[in-house]
Amino acid sequence: MTSDIRLDNLIWVALTVLFIIVTSTGLGLLARAIARWRGLSEGEQRKLFWGITLAGPWIVGFLIFVVGPALASLFYSFNNYKLGESLEWTGLENYRALIMGIGAHGRRFTQAMYNSFYYALIGVPLQIITALGMALLLNNEIRGIRSFRTIFYLPVILAGGPAILLAWRYMLSANGGFVNVILQKLASSFFLFDWLYRGFIFVMEGFNSFYTGLSRGDPLGPLKFVIPGALAILILITLLGDWSESKRARTWGIIQILALIVLAATLPRGLMAAPIDPIWTVVVGLAFLGFILLSAWQGHEGRVRAFQIAALIVFAITLALTLAAAAPDSGDPAPYLIAAAAAAAPVLLSLFGVWSRRKYTLLGIAFAILALAVFIHVIPGQLDGGRLALIPRYLTFGTTLEQPGDLTYLKETYPAEIMSAIWFFALAVVMLAAIALLGDRYPRARRAVLYISLAFFLLFTAGALVDGVRYFRAFDTIAAETGTPAYHFARFRTATAQFPTQDRVPLWMTSELWTKPSLVLITMWSTGAGMLIFLAALKGVPRSLYEAAEVDGAGRTQKFFKITLPMISPAMFYNIVIGMIAALQTFESIYILRTPDTEDTLASAAFFLFVRTFRQLDIGQGAAASWILVVVIVVLTVIQFRYSNWVNYEA
Amino acid sequence: MATKPTATNTGRAGRRTLRLQTGMVSFRRLLLYLVLVLASLFFLFPLAWMIGTSLKTVEEVGQPQLNLLPSIPQWSNYTILFGEDPFYRAYFNSVFIAIIVLFGTVTSVTLVAFSFARLQWRGRNIVFALMMGTLMLPYQATLVPQYVLFYNLGWIRTFNPITIPGFFAGGAAYVFLLRQFMMTIPRELDEAALIDGANPLQVWWYVIVPLSRPAIATVAVFLFVGTWNSLTYPLIYLQRAELFTMPIFVAQKLNLQASPLPWQDVMAASVTFVIPVLLIFIFTQRYFVEGITMTGVKG
Numbered sequence: 001m002t003s004d005i006r007l008d009n010l011i012w013v014a015l016t017v018l019f020i021i022v023t024s025t026g027l028g029l030l031a032r033a034i035a036r037w038r039g040l041s042e043g044e045q046r047k048l049f050w051g052i053t054l055a056g057p058w059i060v061g062f063l064i065f066v067v068g069p070a071l072a073s074l075f076y077s078f079n080n081y082k083l084g085e086s087l088e089w090t091g092l093e094n095y096r097a098l099i100m101g102i103g104a105h106g107r108r109f110t111q112a113m114y115n116s117f118y119y120a121l122i123g124v125p126l127q128i129i130t131a132l133g134m135a136l137l138l139n140n141e142i143r144g145i146r147s148f149r150t151i152f153y154l155p156v157i158l159a160g161g162p163a164i165l166l167a168w169r170y171m172l173s174a175n176g177g178f179v180n181v182i183l184q185k186l187a188s189s190f191f192l193f194d195w196l197y198r199g200f201i202f203v204m205e206g207f208n209s210f211y212t213g214l215s216r217g218d219p220l221g222p223l224k225f226v227i228p229g230a231l232a233i234l235i236l237i238t239l240l241g242d243w244s245e246s247k248r249a250r251t252w253g254i255i256q257i258l259a260l261i262v263l264a265a266t267l268p269r270g271l272m273a274a275p276i277d278p279i280w281t282v283v284v285g286l287a288f289l290g291f292i293l294l295s296a297w298q299g300h301e302g303r304v305r306a307f308q309i310a311a312l313i314v315f316a317i318t319l320a321l322t323l324a325a326a327a328p329d330s331g332d333p334a335p336y337l338i339a340a341a342a343a344a345a346p347v348l349l350s351l352f353g354v355w356s357r358r359k360y361t362l363l364g365i366a367f368a369i370l371a372l373a374v375f376i377h378v379i380p381g382q383l384d385g386g387r388l389a390l391i392p393r394y395l396t397f398g399t400t401l402e403q404p405g406d407l408t409y410l411k412e413t414y415p416a417e418i419m420s421a422i423w424f425f426a427l428a429v430v431m432l433a434a435i436a437l438l439g440d441r442y443p444r445a446r447r448a449v450l451y452i453s454l455a456f457f458l459l460f461t462a463g464a465l466v467d468g469v470r471y472f473r474a475f476d477t478i479a480a481e482t483g484t485p486a487y488h489f490a491r492f493r494t495a496t497a498q499f500p501t502q503d504r505v506p507l508w509m510t511s512e513l514w515t516k517p518s519l520v521l522i523t524m525w526s527t528g529a530g531m532l533i534f535l536a537a538l539k540g541v542p543r544s545l546y547e548a549a550e551v552d553g554a555g556r557t558q559k560f561f562k563i564t565l566p567m568i569s570p571a572m573f574y575n576i577v578i579g580m581i582a583a584l585q586t587f588e589s590i591y592i593l594r595t596p597d598t599e600d601t602l603a604s605a606a607f608f609l610f611v612r613t614f615r616q617l618d619i620g621q622g623a624a625a626s627w628i629l630v631v632v633i634v635v636l637t638v639i640q641f642r643y644s645n646w647v648n649y650e651a
Numbered sequence: 652m653a654t655k656p657t658a659t660n661t662g663r664a665g666r667r668t669l670r671l672q673t674g675m676v677s678f679r680r681l682l683l684y685l686v687l688v689l690a691s692l693f694f695l696f697p698l699a700w701m702i703g704t705s706l707k708t709v710e711e712v713g714q715p716q717l718n719l720l721p722s723i724p725q726w727s728n729y730t731i732l733f734g735e736d737p738f739y740r741a742y743f744n745s746v747f748i749a750i751i752v753l754f755g756t757v758t759s760v761t762l763v764a765f766s767f768a769r770l771q772w773r774g775r776n777i778v779f780a781l782m783m784g785t786l787m788l789p790y791q792a793t794l795v796p797q798y799v800l801f802y803n804l805g806w807i808r809t810f811n812p813i814t815i816p817g818f819f820a821g822g823a824a825y826v827f828l829l830r831q832f833m834m835t836i837p838r839e840l841d842e843a844a845l846i847d848g849a850n851p852l853q854v855w856w857y858v859i860v861p862l863s864r865p866a867i868a869t870v871a872v873f874l875f876v877g878t879w880n881s882l883t884y885p886l887i888y889l890q891r892a893e894l895f896t897m898p899i900f901v902a903q904k905l906n907l908q909a910s911p912l913p914w915q916d917v918m919a920a921s922v923t924f925v926i927p928v929l930l931i932f933i934f935t936q937r938y939f940v941e942g943i944t945m946t947g948v949k950g
Contacts, residue, residue: 005894006747009810013751016818020759035773044773050851051772057759058782058826061819066785069796076796083802137687142680150936151691157932157939158698161880162902163921167701169905170914176715178700185717525694529943536944585791588882592902606791613795614887626791637787 024056077623084617094624096272101217105612109625111600112608113632114215115516119583119604120636123520128575131527135534149535152528159526165592168522172508180505187502198500205500208513209491212601218489219415222400223468228424229461235432236454243439243446251436256294258429260639263287265422278339279377281318285311285343286370292347293363296355308351315344342370387419394463395456401467404474407482414471428457509593512601519589519602530575537571538564566648573647577640581633605629701925705729705918713911728919738920740893741900745879748813748896752878755818756825757871761863763820764829765855769841779830782823798887812888813881825870828942832866833859869942872935876928897924 032049040048052059077094079087097103101110134152138145158164171178187194214220235254239247263283270280288311295303322336346366353359390400400418403409431453438446472489495513507514545563554562565572586604594602603611605625613622699719704712705728707721732738766772767779801812820826840862841854849857860867882898889895895903901924904917932939 005809009751009814012809012811012815013755013818016755016815020818040773047770047772048774051766051770051775054766054770054851054855055763055775055778057818058763058820059778061816061821062781062785064800065797065816065819065821066788066793069793069800070788072796072799073792076799083799134690137683137690140683142683148687148691149940151694153936153939154698154932155694157876157880157928158925160876161924161928162882162898163924164697164701166901166905166917166921167697167704170704170918171697171700176713178717181715181717525697532940532943591882591886595907609791609794610883610887613798619795619799623795626795630788630792634787 020057020060023060024053027056027059028053073623073626076620077627079620081620081623082617083619087620090620092272094621095628097621098624098628099268099272105618105621108600108603109605109608110217111215112603112605114211115602116584116586116604116606118211118516119519119523119586120580122516123523124576124579124583126520126524127527127530127579128572130524131530131575132534132572134528134531135538138531138535139538149532152531154528155526156528159522160588162588162592165522165589168518168525169509169593172518174505174507174510177508179508184505194502198502198504201500201504201506202496204506204517205495205513206492208517209495210489211516212512213489213492219411220489221410221414221468221471222394222418222464223471224421225394225424225464226461226468228421228428229457229464232424232428232431232457233454233461235428236450236457239435239450243443248436248439251432251439252294255429255432255436257643258425258432259287259290262422262425262429264635265425276336277377278335279374281336281339282343282370282374284314285340285347286367286374288314289346289350289363289367289370292350293360293367296350297360304350308347311344311347315340315347342373346370387417390418391460394467395459397463397466399467399470401471401474404470405478407478410471410474410478428453509595509598512598515593515598515602519586519593522589522593523583523586530579533571533575534568537568541567569647573640573644577637580636580640584629584633584636605632698925701918701921704914705922707915709911709913709915712914725915728915729923732916732919732923737892737895737900738923741895741897742923744810744894745897748810748885749875749878751810751814752817753871753874755814756821756874757867759818759820760822760825760870761829761860761867762855764826764833765851765859767826768830768833769836769838769854769859770851782826786823786827794887801888807888808891808894809888810894813884822874825874829863829866829870833863836862865938865941868935869938872931872938873942875931879928900924 028049028051031052032045035045035048076087078089078091080090080093081087097106098109099106101107138149138152155164172180174180183197187197239251267280267283267287270277270283288307291307292304292311295307318336318340322333322340346363349366350359350363392398393400401410401414403413406413431449434449435446435453438449472493491513506517508518509515541564545567546559549559549563584604585606587606587610590599590602590604590607591610606629609622609625609629612618612625703719703721706724706726707728708723708725711718711721767775767782797812798807801807804811806812806815836859840858844854844858845851880898881896882902885896885899889899901917901920904920905912
């Protein structure tokens, strides 16, 4: 039986080799024919033939296994397609379910994305620190250092397979696993270690229960304004004092990042709404126009062209879809056409003429008008139902809770009534833009806007914090009266209510609070590849730099932060990019470490994709999930490259 | 790091500071060794624990314990494993797949890298950039339709989806690594061969391949470890017990319904699974180091 299949495989291998030889030579001949037709010399033709023929295996494979499947997968993602059944065109339905978190699978996907970001934002930095620490240890010329390097690298080759992951699973058993037994032994022997150990459990459970609450969409109440508020305060504080060129550059940089955050948090959901609000066409146009203006201002002509072309392509697609009535799921195409025209006009305008002062002014005014249109359109939706009236109450430390004794009000009505926190990022963008624009010419006005903004955000954040505490107090009161602890963030409250007692152990794979940390621990254990890259970079730092610093009297820490870190920044950058991508794609370790109960709390985006496609055979949604993952990875990578000016390539 | 005596360090006071400093240095060195040893323990321990557990009894495995080694080594854990037909089948399947993948991928990757590194042809840089671009593309993007493709070819539950794609120079990273290496070979060598009337295929086989042996070995070693460890693709495509490879066999040893969990059996299977990888690593570890440093930052 198996031997038949092996024989079968060998026959297919032979056929494949034949196929590759034929197609590669065919490609080579084709290239030569084209070269002859184009009138290239005999030698040139020959070179082309051999070059294409020998690169042929890759080219053919690329067409069969990458281009074809990628196009097919894009097509499947717009269909309801179960393996073995026929396709049914459903438009954006798959994407909608995943992005909006609709239905059981949508909620699972949302959680998988949260898990992936946990691995990327918590796991990767820890991995980088471990790898750098290992590399620094190994960067000493002492006897036997090569053996240590071998040992440090060993986990990498083991961690790729299931065997060592199973060993970890056994070691991490909550009840009697080696890790917990030794931790408890140490804790009972050393007084100090005991407190460290319990503190560790406390912090981990507190943080992870909070993260779990976030990923489930538990309402934060007014507390959700604290993060944008605090961020705005921090940014504004760095702008205090005299205006300077570096401050100006920094302000515009921050404005870009915040605008990207606002866009990323609103656009996908906005585009997925059914039917789509035509205003999103304007938002997309606004984003493109912003990028075009900015790139032109900074003198990147290639980038300007790229954005113009991209914008025109997007508008052409929008137009085609609108006319085919595929984009707006129902209704009158007129508003969509008007919106598309309004958004496309300034981009079209930007194609003509040189970048003169007049052109900037004209496009700037167009940008402002469109932005105003978006605000006017969006604000009533955000600020109706008395939402605007909440702001003065935060500012004066008043309460915004109207029925603090009602559980449904606290759990559902109130969270639905307060505005989105993203709105305050948008507000910060507007304030910062005003500061930056005024800063060049009107220092007094700039200072006034700065102080007013700072005062506003300070009061607002403090008010939101106070009201947030009030919000959770209200939950406590209800719980105390009725005995139902079913309020949200309950896990966080119980996890942090009491400092862990002496007999507590980390629950590792059996608790949703410990599954993700377990995985992070294992990735830290197997971070040898990053270590080798750091080590190679460390060896490349010229000794003379350290000697010069020593002459100037620099200490160890100073040498590390002023010389070592900047000199190895390319390695750092490389490790971060690779680490982030790997974090989003985590699969095998999850497959081995999961239990049926904890699977959802471990699942990464890649694991979700596997379950949807290969267990539940829903090809359409699996393909949609894979494309969302691709977009996220590409966007993350592009952002990292865009903001990589801390990387020093002079090394 | 080490302090060298300098010309100014003369006289009694100078000698004293010198002695103090060497004392400091050896203390620091001791500390460094201590940290290195502790870290090594952390990195080696799971492997040691795996081997120790594979020799324990069910009772020992089920109890909380700190003993690395069993009270009496239970070699029967291994004899039972070696008595199982599925074990041999899985091992043989894994070896079979590894050989074919290694043969196909190494050959095609070397050929393609040769074309990119040593041949001058129009459009080469564009094709090369395209290939590097696929490194950015996550494999998930093509995973689903590839499955559909193989499904339509009738290749599900065969070895084909796992072995065949390698023949198409699978793995842009390997091509890149080999290309980087081949670029360093002096160009006069192939020119001389070409003047003697050799065609590029002969130059590849007689000149470049023998000179690229270290890089080819690096690729082969990475490839073997990757194929041997691979779980995702076999899991997706094999779907039938007779076709299972070692990673699936090992993973399935953990039967969550059993109580107590038969960790000693799981770990015995794991040890047999890890041995080839360990041996390869021990004998070829410099290729790993070179490979990573070469494809890494300064590529």
